[in-house]
Amino acid sequence: MKAMTTLLAGTLLCAFGAHAETAVEAIAAHKHMGVATCSSSVCHGASQPFRDSDIAQNEFAIWQEFDPHAKAYQVLEQPRAQEIARKLGLGDATKAKVCLDCHADNMPAAKRGERFQISDGVGCEACHGGAQLWLNSHADRKVTYADDLTKGMYPTADPIKRAQLCLSCHMGEKERMITHRIMGAGHPRLSFELDTFTWLNPHYKITANWIKRKGEWNGVRDWAVGQGVAAENLLSLLLDPKTGWQGIFPELVLFNCQACHKLMKDNSWGPRQGTGLGPGVVRLNDANLVTFRYALAPVDKAAAQRVFEQTRALHQATTQSREATFVAARALQATLEGLLPKVAAYNYDAASLNPILAAMLADAQQGEFRDYASAEQAAMASESIVIAFENDGKLDKAHAATLHAKLDALYDTVKDEDKYSMPRFVAALKDLRAAAP
Numbered sequence: 369m370k371a372m373t374t375l376l377a378g379t380l381l382c383a384f385g386a387h388a389e390t391a392v393e394a395i396a397a398h399k400h401m402g403v404a405t406c407s408s409s410v411c412h413g414a415s416q417p418f419r420d421s422d423i424a425q426n427e428f429a430i431w432q433e434f435d436p437h438a439k440a441y442q443v444l445e446q447p448r449a450q451e452i453a454r455k456l457g458l459g460d461a462t463k464a465k466v467c468l469d470c471h472a473d474n475m476p477a478a479k480r481g482e483r484f485q486i487s488d489g490v491g492c493e494a495c496h497g498g499a500q501l502w503l504n505s506h507a508d509r510k511v512t513y514a515d516d517l518t519k520g521m522y523p524t525a526d527p528i529k530r531a532q533l534c535l536s537c538h539m540g541e542k543e544r545m546i547t548h549r550i551m552g553a554g555h556p557r558l559s560f561e562l563d564t565f566t567w568l569n570p571h572y573k574i575t576a577n578w579i580k581r582k583g584e585w586n587g588v589r590d591w592a593v594g595q596g597v598a599a600e601n602l603l604s605l606l607l608d609p610k611t612g613w614q615g616i617f618p619e620l621v622l623f624n625c626q627a628c629h630k631l632m633k634d635n636s637w638g639p640r641q642g643t644g645l646g647p648g649v650v651r652l653n654d655a656n657l658v659t660f661r662y663a664l665a666p667v668d669k670a671a672a673q674r675v676f677e678q679t680r681a682l683h684q685a686t687t688q689s690r691e692a693t694f695v696a697a698r699a700l701q702a703t704l705e706g707l708l709p710k711v712a713a714y715n716y717d718a719a720s721l722n723p724i725l726a727a728m729l730a731d732a733q734q735g736e737f738r739d740y741a742s743a744e745q746a747a748m749a750s751e752s753i754v755i756a757f758e759n760d761g762k763l764d765k766a767h768a769a770t771l772h773a774k775l776d777a778l779y780d781t782v783k784d785e786d787k788y789s790m791p792r793f794v795a796a797l798k799d800l801r802a803a804a805p
């Protein structure tokens with residue numbers, strides 16, 4: 369009887385669309401026609417930007433020449449990748465599903481169009497969704513962005529959806545996991561920040577025309593949303609019995625690397641208010657939860673305090689039992705889920721930037737950035753904020769240059785995870801804060 373009710377409830381939930389489609393599912397919903405169908409010189413393969421078009425139409429050229437996604441498959445052919453696959457007993461890395469899922473647009477055979485090539489790596493449709501239904505219509509100027517979305521184009525302009533998409537490869541998700549075993553075989557550690565990474569190799573520009581077609585753009589908001597979505601992803605991986613646990617141990621990739629990987633003579637332990645843990649305890653990697661608090665404070669101060677308390681409760685629960693950990697993780701997950709839409713709708717203006725920096729610095733001075741991963745996120749957050757100050761238009765050139773120099777100095781303190789020193793980081797953050805307008 370119980371099984372029957374559960375089954376029924378499941379069916380009803382699906383029927384009413386309560387199952388939220390993941391980014392991976394949305395991308396794979398329709399057939400992928402292949403990069404070759406996008407790259408003609410009158411489509412996205414122009415060598416110079418078009419003048420009288422909504423978009424530059426040179427996206428393919430930029431992707432091919434500058435974007436590492438275009439080389440993501442070729443990475444798998446290199447000795448370093450082959451060595452990783454060999455150590456894991458996977459055979460050829462270019463044939464291994466687990467590698468291809470993130471290093472290419474790995475659609476099943478039935479979802480590959482005639483011109484699709486796996487060697488194109490992370491191609492257009494790996495981010496923009498299968499073009500089967502919209503390829504022929506989307507260039508028509510009478511067709512709106514909303515029309516494209518109903519035909520399966522992925523909403524990359526929406527910060528929550530974009531974060532979920534990028535993180536499906538840059539952090540891993542349930543069906544696409546980068547495990548500690550893969551790291552152990554030599555895979556680089558993954559780290560991601562939505563605003564910074566969105567602008568590293570862009571084939572797009574935010575113009576008045578873009579805003580008219582797709583809505584407002586706000587870099588600090590993207591940073592905030594990216595932190596919240598990554599924090600949610602951490603909890604959902606931890607709660608999943610398949611991905612969260614490996615034998616008697618929890619999946620180590622969800623924990624702070626340096627909690628285990630530091631020198632025996634290091635002796636740098638100290639208390640952190642955000643965990644309340646004593647020495648010698650393996651900590652969850654809470655970097656995104658830490659930075660999400662600062663992003664949340666201008667939107668809803670009480671909620672930021674709740675995230676702080678529930679994160680601390682989660683850390684405490686990990687020292688008690690698996691059951692207690694799940695209860696605490698679910699509580700925090702529910703809080704985050706309710707907050708993300710509010711953060712995504714918030715207009716971070718220039719007045720909200722200084723309080724964010726000030727709160728980060730105050731906590732840093734209390735030892736909150738003892739863990740490298742949080743410090744690295746704080747550096748990327750600071751970059752988002754510096755750029756927002758610039759975009760506000762009130763900085764003169766000299767002031768902007770000073771801020772960038774302070775930012776470079778801050779980045780320098782997180783350049784090497786094995787040489788991270790908290791006092792150096794705190795001093796650099798203090799310097800940056802002092803130079804802020």
Ligand code: HEC
Nearest residue numbers: 443448449452453461466467470537538539540544545546
């Ligand atoms: C969850 C997604 C994911 C999976 C699974 C994954 N990778 Fe990666 N891999 C990445 C990302 C993202 C990067 C880039 C990291 C960065 O620079 O931020 C990367 C980087 C690499 C690099 C370094 C590339 C360079 O330019 O230095 C190698 C080598 C590599 N991966 C090989 C593999 C192999 C082999 C497998 C399969 C065993 C694999 N990867 C599985 C996402 C993944």
Ligand code: HEC
Nearest residue numbers: 406412422423427428431437490491492495524525572578
């Ligand atoms: C790693 C993910 C990713 C890949 C791969 C990718 N894009 Fe994009 N693309 C984005 C994001 C993010 C945006 C910016 C948000 C938006 O405009 O929706 C964007 C925007 C665009 C735009 C819209 C610009 C505008 O003003 O509206 C076009 C056109 C575009 N991409 C074409 C391509 C083509 C063609 C390829 C393949 C050659 C490609 N993209 C590959 C993520 C990607």
Ligand code: HEC
Nearest residue numbers: 436437439440443469470471490494533534537565566568
């Ligand atoms: C299908 C998986 C996949 C998706 C989706 C994806 N990426 Fe990537 N990304 C990769 C891989 C794999 C690499 C490493 C490629 C290499 O080293 O050549 C990478 C590399 C990058 C790099 C270069 C990193 C560096 O250290 O220089 C940036 C920036 C980046 N991705 C941004 C994004 C953004 C922004 C999004 C979302 C709009 C996104 N990616 C979505 C797989 C993906």
Ligand code: HEC
Nearest residue numbers: 548551552553554557620621622623624625627628629650
């Ligand atoms: C709970 C402790 C723990 C955590 C947390 C942890 N590791 Fe490990 N790591 C280990 C152990 C144990 C080994 C295995 C050492 C061996 O095989 O001798 C290992 C091995 C490795 C290796 C291979 C080193 C070698 O000697 O070949 C790498 C690389 C690695 N881990 C990276 C990471 C990264 C990146 C993270 C964070 C995302 C991480 N680890 C988190 C305990 C941990």
